[in-house]
Amino acid sequence: MAKEKKFITCDGNTAAAHVSYMFTEVAAIYPITPSSPMAEHVDEWAAKGRKNLFGQRVSIQEMESEAGAAGALHGSLQAGALTSTYTASQGLLLMIPNMYKVAGELLPCVFNVSARTLASHSLCIFGDHQDVMACRQTGFAMFCSGSVQEVMDLSAVPHLATLETSVPFINFFDGFRTSHEYHKIEEMDMEDIRPLVNPEYIKRFRDRALTPERPVTRGTAENPETFFTHREASNEYYDRIPEVVEKYCQEMTKITGREYHLFNYYGAEDAENVIILMGSATEPAREAIDYLNKQGKKVGMVAVHLYRPFSVDFLKKALPATVKRIAVLDRTKEPGAEGEPLYLDVKSALYDDERKPLIVGGRYGLGSSDTTPAKIVAVFKNLELPQPKNHFTVGIVDDVTFTSLPEEEEIPMGGDDLFEAKFYGLGADGTVGANKNSVQIIGNNTNKYCQAYFSYDSKKSGGFTCSHLRFGDSPIHSAYQVNTPNFVACHVQAYLHMYDVTRGLRKNGFFLLNTIFDGEE
Template sequence: MAEIKKTMKSVDGNTAAAMESYYFTEVAAIYPITPSSPMAELVDVMSSKGTKNYFGAPVKVVEMQSEAGASGAVHGALQGGALATTFTASQGLLLMIPNIYKWCGELLPAVLHVAARSLATRALSIFGDHQDVYAIRQTGITMIVSNSVQEIADLTPVAHLTAIDSSVPVCHFFDGFRTSHEVQNVEFIDEEEWKKLLPMDKVEEFRARALNPHTHAVTRGGAENDDIYFQAREAQNTHFEHVIDVASKYFEEASKLTGRKYAPFVYYGDEKATKVIIAMGSVTETAMEVVDELNKNGEHVGLVKVHLYRPFSAKLLSNAIPSSVKKIAVLDRTKETGAMGEPLYLDVVAALASENRKFDQILGGRYGLSSKDTQPKDIKAVYDFLSSANNWNGFTVGIKDDVTHLSIPVDDKFVIPHNYTSCLFYGLGSDGTVSANKSSIKIIGDATHQ
């Protein structure tokens, strides 16, 4: 087997997503919103330079007047037989919901890259959590999550390949700012390797279905009444039930190309763990360090990283959890007032019940709203909390809740030994310090590969 060409580049998460998505895209309908804007900007820059996609042409970039317009333009492009992509976050994602329902119902391979961000509730916040992406889980869109900048580079192609092969829309999301703006030295697989995986037969099938008044005059998006609407919705079950298998196939292909393990659910930790955390997003990077440290000191803990949130496979989740596990904590980066629990927690409870898995305890907790820092000591606190005789569901970690008293105790003395150097840069505002420091970080990363 020929050696796979790989390139190391120091980039942030938005750049990794834009660079990899460009080649699978024919039309990019965009509208800026923090923290996703750099993705659209970079795609526009690549197009203006004449960079060709996998189909031999520069991407057609069109900026609309709102996110609703961008999602509508994606819908129209897809119905016209062009593979379309957009990028958004937060309130912008909410404006796309009506069109996301249409993408799903009409089986269109749209791809939506989201730098997940807080929603404006009692106050607006531009920082990161999962409130926005959870707000689209009911639409039927496939949801793939990357937990680091490296994973964005690896899984952005998986999102596009899954959309094209299964003819469903895919939302690929990652944490706003914490991952979208974090600069890492990332390994990129040569674009020709991803191109080999592109199912051109599926691309041609998609194009053949395009609306055309001359050669393919059909009616779509009509109105149906109670006599057939229900049956038609249920008939799509046969189409969507294949998505998990298709996504799993491309996770496996990504694993082969990169040498990193990808699957809908990836277990990390002691194979005989008794306590496990289930989570998705950048917090899993922190959790892996804590798992290593605790296991090194004689504990038996583990972590399940979620990569395929929708469709949610109960069987694959159950298979990922060792039989030795007694207690589970599910961490959600959101708050759903009035619910019995947050979304991932409810999914995990229902999934494991359906697989007849029995545990002593499954607790749900909230963390990291609006980019609230979640440190190793906070993750250790969750494992400690599972062992406590006095624990409760719906806990919070990373804050001190002196009003409703749901926060859990944290061991402030817990520190993971490290050999890195931390630097704090000061700026006066509008003096170019942020851009200069970002450039410095990229130069250092490219020179040292650290």
């Protein structure tokens, strides 16, 4: 008899923490936006006595810096405790020295990262892939989810794979766009995952713990004649990872009924133009692909889940046999490089492919720049040109170096059953909190699917906020801000003169203004 599905309304951080808690004995933590809620949830659950897979409460240690959290994690792993951490942005960068050691010593663990921008010409607290891309050389495997439901479904995969392969993992998803987006999703149950945990792998890890009973030599210094040889000895551990991760993706497919692979293909079976990307933009890309395929285009997408090690074989299998042109989209910028990381990986992977596709690359979504279906349509239109633009940007107007693609008009993608609303407020005025309550009440007490995303400016308290809510009868893939609302509420009268608050309001839509004036005035 099939188990009854349990739905909850939560954000991506909650989903990641929910699964991470199951596999964790010790959590070494330090707060940084937008990853802090993961550690807060784990701390709260431990305080309330929640048990992990091993029937224990997680031991929480808050350190005085991210470097301290990484050092504590490293020491805890050496002592044989299953240890996790939660971080982002500069916090992740401060962990890099320890990450090299943890990977080099083959200590299984998972860093849960809500991927965020790095400070360059200015600070930006919002989301893109710059932080995780700065870690791809550390020896950590890297696994990505693109939606709140995927975070729930797939976060167990790196935890299971790290135990089997001994290689540590970064489990990442887009900061804010996924970490803080509320969604009605199907919950992953601990009893679903328990049969997948092999006690032998945990015993193997524990048997390697430092103990006076079994003394070993670790952390030596090596000279040229041995260092290179020993460094290469880890290859066999990395060679196994793609097959192991694919195996666990298949297990998640069996549990959830949703199809998961290292590289997930979506679109026309005979697609000629294909985009390759990872993270939350894969959701609006689905909508754009459905829209274009209905018009008779032959387009598709490859969504990347396992980014490191990058499996050439699995990528080639995921691409349709008919592919002629590929656009690779990176959510990061590497000044001075010949191209961004994912673009260069794909070019390298397909250099000898018999299909010989034309490959171009572009940047999108830096600093949480909103990625809508119209932006994806612009990428496909570029691919149709006789000579597609390479090293392009999408989502901005670049009038300095002219990298940007022409803008496309926004297209309402939700069906007739989708209700969209926007609420303009002031940081700490209660608008965001009330909307979080509303979406949870509707999600948990009706059959409606729901989604809520809250855009802030970086001042947070006292700054501008806009809440974007959607409700409908079918799953919602619109991982971008509401552009064509049915309902708009403005809680700050002054915004009427500062922002175009009614922009995009649909015909017969409603506008509600919170004002000090009465109706006559």
